[in-house]
Amino acid sequence: MAEVVIPIGPQHPALKEPVNFRIIADGEKIVRLELDLSYNHRGIEKAAEQRNFIRVLPLLERVCGICSHSHATNFAKGVEEIMALEIPPRARYIRTIIAELERMHSHLLWLGVAAHEIGFNTLFMWTWRDREAVQDTLEEMSGNRVHYGMNEIGGVRRDLTPAQIQAALSRLPVLEERVRQYRQMVESEETLLMRFRGVGRLSKEEVLKYGAVGPTARASGVDYDVRKDDPYLAYAEVPFNVVTDTSGDVYGRTRVRVGELGESLKIVRYCLEHIPEGPIRADAPHTAPEGETLSRYEAPRGELAHFIRTNGTDKAERIDIRTPTLANWTSVAVCLVNQNLADIPVIVAAIDPCLSCTSRLTVVNRNDGTAGVITFDELRRRRDRQWDRQELR
Amino acid sequence: MTTISTITERLQGFGTAEQVRSNRVRLKTTPDRVRDAITVSQVMLGCDRLVTISALDHGTTFELLYHLIGPHRIIISLSVSLQRDHPSSPTVSDLLPPAGIYERQIHDLFGIMFPGNPDLKKIILNEDWPADEYPLRKDWKPRPESFYGGIKTERL
Amino acid sequence: MTDSLFLLVYIFLFPGFAFLILYAWALSFLDRKIAARMQQRVGPPFYQPFADFIKMLAKEVINPRGVDWRLFDAIPLVALAAVMTAFLYIPVTGASPLAFPGDLVVVLYLLSLPAVALFLLGWLSRNIFAAIGGVRAVTMLFIYEVPFFLAALTPALMAGSWSISDIVLWQQKNLWFVFLQPIGFVVALVGLQAKLERTPFDIPEAETEVIAGPWTELTGRRLALMDLCVQVSLVAGSALIVALFLGGPALPWTLSPPWLNALAGFLLFLIKTLAIILILASIRVATGRIRIDQLNDIGWKYLAGAALVQVGIALVINYLWVTP
Secondary structure, eight states, rough: EEEEEEOOOOOOTTSSSOEEEEEEEEEEEEEEEEOGGGOOOOOOHHHTTSHHHHHHHHHTTTOOTTTTTHHHHHHHHHHHHHHHHHOOHHHHHHHHHHHHHHHHHHHHHHHHHHHHHHOOHHHHHHHHHHHHHHHHHHHHHHHOOOOOOOOEEEEEESOOOOHHHHHHOOOHHHHHHHHHHHHHHHHEEEEHHHHHHHHOOOHHHHHHHHHOTTTTHHTHHHHHOOOHHHOOOTTSSSSSOOOOOOOSSSSHHHOOOOOHHHHHHHHHHHHHOOOSSSSSSSOOOOOOHHHHHHHEEETEEEEEEEEEOOOSSSBBEEEEEEEHHHHHHHHHHHHHHHHHGHHHHHHHHHOOOOHHHHHOOOOOOOTEEOOOOOOOOHHHHHHHHHHHHHOOO | OOOOHHHHHHHHHGGGEEEEEETEEEEOOOTTTHHHHHHHHHHOOOOOEEEEEEEEEEEEEEEEEEEOOOOOOOEEEEEEEEEEESBBOOOOTTTTTHHHHHHHHHHHHOOOOOOSSSSOSSSSTTTTTTTTOOOSSSTTOOOOOOOOOOOOOOOO | HHHHHHHHHHHTTSHHHHHHHHHHHHHHHHHHHHHHHHHOOOOOOOTTHHHHHHHHHHHHOOOOOTTHHHHHHHHHHHHHHHHHHHHTTSSSSSSSTOOOOHHHHHHHHHHHHHHHHHHHHHTTTTTHHHHHHHHHHHHHHHHHHHHHHHHHHHHHHHHHHHHHHHHHHHHSSOOOOHHHHHHHHHHHHHHHHTTTTTTSSSSOOOOHHHGGGGTOOOOHHHHHHHHHHHHHHHHHEEEEEEEHHOOOOOOSSSOSHHHHHHHHHHHHHHHHHHHHHHHHHHHHHHHHOOOOHHHHHHHHIHHHHHHHHHHHHHHHHIIIOOOO
8 A cells, every 4th residue: 555644543542532643654664653732732831820829739630630649749849849848747658658559540550551452451451440449549548539639738638547548558468469460461471472572662872862751761771760869758768669671662661660560559558657647737838939940750651840930929920841741752753663553552552641741722612713711600601591492492 | 970060160151050959050041052051961961861941931031941861860951041022042953852842832832933943833732723822921812803723613 | 845944944044044143142142241251340231232233223324425335235235144154054953954065165265255345345435444454354364264274174184075064974973073183173263263353363453553444434234234244153153163173063873863863963062152152252351462464474374384284184194094
């Protein structure tokens, strides 16, 4: 077949979120890739400039569902650094526990999605079953399965009761056993090895040159991990290892993520067993002094960077969010060239794309083509009108 | 052994450098010297990765910050100040390939031109977006007569 | 008169079309239920395939612009007719009344028509994903058909006949071919999994890569008929392997009232096809999908090689022991 343009997206079963790749393929080999990321853009950075610190935290949580705690914690710790505010140790430990539980649920989700991309639905069903245990723990602690709402400037909003800690600790042995089984399965299942080995290989130099972050980079032997490079929260006191691999292909990324699952379990167990007593929040001032900071955080997908500039008022003047998925797109475009068409979903899934993080909808009044912002009252009036019409029918 | 003091000293030639945090150095420089500063950071100061490019709107000027990091785990932030009308800064996407995506995004949202960037088309705003409106500027409000994308339907 | 009445009942009621469709739905349900339980899910209720068929028949048929809708209507019918006819020659309660020397070749030919039908559907769909899926279906046809035919050939070699009913008769007198030709049995099973386009060989309809492959533009009754075609070919393929390797619906001795013989044969047929379904469902659950170039490697290196070895062994055994 001659060169054809195959549109992958914006709606496609391989993608969990809308993104438009236009793949230019020659038979089954990919020649070129064009990228369009605008489908999930919601204008969050602009909205965050108009909200004070209390209101902006829930907004930033909703940048992404799977790494919601990462965004909120990163912003909170950045603002606390500008304010020179020290949060109590119990709050730091609670934030760490939630962060590592989030990492676990994200990696289990990824393992299932990667298995689904190669048609291995059994592993998909099993990992998502185990993810339920993590979600149950998170729901007990925070009241929600995603968007936990645990953070505020100065600490956390909810405490962990001893009963919750016990319940969480009792779920950990089952998860440890399952993670051990998954590690064994990943290393010995024949079709998984066939589809993942040698696919989407990036060498160490390429990773550094194209700026990949997170497990994508660590699979090629690059050992940047913000938890060790620039310790924040409780990571300076908790013993853990940074998991790297040398193969640099999708198989290496799978092994890194499974290894990180094991490490997260250890961190959660340590934090739950050694959590210090004390208050959970410090009194934070309403306004922040003038300053700026580059706050970095190891989200499940890689390094998340918030650049925060404050100007003495109670609102941030600029919040610049650089998500790990945005950093990884260049490397995807590079390693897709000359691969098979069948490997596209595997390679794209290997960076664990979170497009809601990448793009941040102006509301358009569709009925008369004008643009603007619909207020809540208008929405309510519109809904009532629609219901009246339905009743008349 | 590159410590933060050696970095600060080495970068003084390009502008004013100061240490703002235990592991971050901030250098204030101009658009025509920023490429040399990046090359020096890569070659002599051991920086091998670009963390991000941040852009800010100060009302009368724009500010671009390039954050670089290396195995020494020290962040070098290079700050460049641009004037308000026709802001432009030379591209660094040939020195640091990930800058391509970041510059495209900043161009979409702020309107800063990057001469030399091979592919400056829309990445984060949809293709129907009007050409000269830059949403993240402080003085931008959605205009009622512009069409920002989506589907036009008649009022039912 | 009774002869033609008997033939009509055989073809249309039992074990012909009516029984075939009901059994196809039953086996499809069992396959899905076994897979679901292995994946720790609940699985569908027993009437699910039937309910799906009725639902799909009731849905709107969408004709993409520029597509020849008459061909689109005809192709699923032809594919379904082919596999249903193929089943008539396979022994279900005893020798098939329609048997003739060479019906093995006819059955193998008819069972390969669905793949060609999928290719045609993909090609005619004017949809890039369907075209890619159709090309993959035909590429797969070239890869797995050779080992599968060779594996089906060896029982005929040893039994000395091209008729499936004669092969079953031979096994009744001597030994099941699964013991005499185990390699052929394995190759035939793998080939059947590829023919039915099930994981690890569901490459043409890989959901995450080409959406639905050649099935993308099938809607309404066309989808219902094509789905039924795949389910019926599951039954026909399993029944073929049972007849060729597992001795078919025959006990090692003949029971005295002929109706008891037929009943016993039928029960054996059910049990043996269920065993094959269990094996196929386990393979489906335990693996992921491989790529078409990897299938090329495996197909030509291992499957075809093993099948050739099996043919060689069968010829040697034939020469030395079977036809002295």
